[in-house]
Amino acid sequence: MESRTEQVMQAIRRKLGSGAIAPGEKLPSIRGFATTMRVSPSTVVEAYDRLAAEGVIFARRRSGFYAAQSNRPVALSAMGPRLEREIDPLWVSRQSLDADEEAPKPGCGWLPAGWMPVASLRRAIRAAGRADDGLLSYYGGTRSEGKLRQFLSRQLSDQGIEAGPGRILLTSSGSNAIDLVCRLLLSPGDKVLVDDPCYFNFQALFRAHRVEIVGVPYTPQGPDIERLQEALSLHKPRLYITNSALHNPTGATISAQVAHKVLTLAAVHDLIVIEDDIFTEFEPDLSPRLAAMDGLDRVIRIGSFSKTLSASVRCGYVAARPDWIEALIDLQVATNFGGPSPLAAEILHHALSDGGYRKHMEALRVRLAKLRWKVAVQLGEIGIAPWIMPRGGFYLWCQLPEGTDGAAMARAALAENVVLAPGNVFSPSQGMMSYMRFNVGQMGDPGIYPALDRAMRAAG
Incomplete structure (x- = not known):
C-alpha cells in the first residue's frame, strides 16, 4: 500500500501529466495542498523534496515549488495512479x-x-487481389472507400440512425476512431465520464490524452442516473463514452427510460456522448440506441469489424454531424495521411456483402x-x-x-x-x-x- 507521501507524489504527477500544472507553473502551497490531501504539512514537504530530487519539480528560494521545464517523454504508465x-x-x-x-x-x-468467417475472408482477399493496380498501390481518398460507407449507411438506417455516406468516416480501427474524436474535442486537463466498470482501454486511451477520468456506476439498466447527474454538476465533463448495447464488461443493455434521461442530461450540461457500438451484431434483436434517439446531434457513433469479421484486417468508422466529420477528415489526414488501407476496406466490403x-x-x-x-x-x-x-x-x-x-x-x-x-x-x-x-x-x-x-x- 502506498504511504501518504507517495500518495501526494502521485497526485502531483497526475496534475503534471494531465497538463493541470504546466511546465514552469507554481505548485500548490504546502499548507494548501496538505489541506486538500488531508495530510500533515510535513508530509507534503517530504513529497515535494522527493519530487525535486527526481527533477520533476524545483524550488525557488522564498517563492515555493514549480513544475520543471522538461522535454522528457511522459510514459503512459506514469500518468495516473500506480496500479498493480x-x-x-x-x-x-x-x-x-x-x-x-x-x-x-x-x-x-x-x-x-x-x-470467424475465414472462408468469406479468403474469398474477399482473392477478389481484392484481382482489383486494378491503383487499389493495390495508392493511398485511399480522404473520405475512404465509398462502397463500404454506403453499406454502413444502410446498416445504420436499419437501426434507426439516419446517416448518409457523407456522415460516415472510415478509420484504421475502432480505437483510432475514438482517438480522433478525442483529438478533436478534448484538451489536456479536461474531464471525461466513463462507466464504472468500463472497457479498460478507454482508460488507457484517455491517459494518452492527459484528461481526468471520472467514473459513473453502471447498473443492469445503464448508468446510475442519480450519480451521472451528480458527476455532471460537479465535474462539468466534456465527453461521456459508453456501450449502450452489450456493455463491456458487464454485458448489460441500456433501457429506453435510462437512455432518454442520459440524453436529457447531456443536453442540459452540454455533454457530448461517444456511443461505442462494437457489439451491435451480437444482439438477438435491436435495443435502444442513443445515436438513433439523438439523431447524431450530440451523440457520436463508433464501430468496427474486429469482433465479427477480423481483428487483422483493421477498419473502424465514425458516424457524426457533418461539421465534425469534416474536422475529423482533416485530423486523419494530418495524423495518418488518409484513412484506413483501401485494400482493407475493399476486403471488408466483399466479406460483408457475402451472403455467408x-x-x-x-x-x-x-x-x-x-x-x-x-x-x-x-x-x-x-x-x-x-x-x-x-x-x-x-x-x-x-x-x-x-x-x-x-x-x-x-x-x-x-x-x-x-x-x-x-x-x-x-x-x-x-x-x-x-x-x-x-x-x-x-x-x-x-x-x-x-x-x-x-x-x-x-x-x-
Whole structure:
C-alpha cells in the first residue's frame, strides 16, 4: 500500500501529466495542498523534496515549488495512479496480445480464429487481389472507400440512425476512431465520464490524452442516473463514452427510460456522448440506441469489424454531424495521411456483402447463447456467479467468492499460463476487486476450470 507521501507524489504527477500544472507553473502551497490531501504539512514537504530530487519539480528560494521545464517523454504508465500489473489496463492489454497462441485466454476480448468467417475472408482477399493496380498501390481518398460507407449507411438506417455516406468516416480501427474524436474535442486537463466498470482501454486511451477520468456506476439498466447527474454538476465533463448495447464488461443493455434521461442530461450540461457500438451484431434483436434517439446531434457513433469479421484486417468508422466529420477528415489526414488501407476496406466490403456473412452471424448468436448458459453453470460449480445473464455477446461479468481478490487470482492464474481480466482493470474507482470478466468463447479448454479453482484458492 502506498504511504501518504507517495500518495501526494502521485497526485502531483497526475496534475503534471494531465497538463493541470504546466511546465514552469507554481505548485500548490504546502499548507494548501496538505489541506486538500488531508495530510500533515510535513508530509507534503517530504513529497515535494522527493519530487525535486527526481527533477520533476524545483524550488525557488522564498517563492515555493514549480513544475520543471522538461522535454522528457511522459510514459503512459506514469500518468495516473500506480496500479498493480494485474489491474493496469496497459499491462493487461499487452498480456492478452502477447500471450502464446495456444495459451488459454478467458480474459481476452476476441473469439477464437476458428469461429470467424475465414472462408468469406479468403474469398474477399482473392477478389481484392484481382482489383486494378491503383487499389493495390495508392493511398485511399480522404473520405475512404465509398462502397463500404454506403453499406454502413444502410446498416445504420436499419437501426434507426439516419446517416448518409457523407456522415460516415472510415478509420484504421475502432480505437483510432475514438482517438480522433478525442483529438478533436478534448484538451489536456479536461474531464471525461466513463462507466464504472468500463472497457479498460478507454482508460488507457484517455491517459494518452492527459484528461481526468471520472467514473459513473453502471447498473443492469445503464448508468446510475442519480450519480451521472451528480458527476455532471460537479465535474462539468466534456465527453461521456459508453456501450449502450452489450456493455463491456458487464454485458448489460441500456433501457429506453435510462437512455432518454442520459440524453436529457447531456443536453442540459452540454455533454457530448461517444456511443461505442462494437457489439451491435451480437444482439438477438435491436435495443435502444442513443445515436438513433439523438439523431447524431450530440451523440457520436463508433464501430468496427474486429469482433465479427477480423481483428487483422483493421477498419473502424465514425458516424457524426457533418461539421465534425469534416474536422475529423482533416485530423486523419494530418495524423495518418488518409484513412484506413483501401485494400482493407475493399476486403471488408466483399466479406460483408457475402451472403455467408449473415448466416455466420445468425449461427454465432445461437452458439453463444447456448455457451453463455453452459459456462455460467460450470463457473457456478466453483463458486463464481454471473452479475447478470446478457442478451447476447461473449462476455460474462462475474462475482467471485467473498474475500477473493481478482488481481491476486489473475497473478496466480498467469503462473499457469492462463490470462484473466480481473475486475479492477475495468474500474476507475478500483471498486471491483471481487469481479472478473470471462470470455465464454475462450473457455473451451477443460483445464481452465481446475486452473481457476486453484487460482481462487491461492487468492482467497
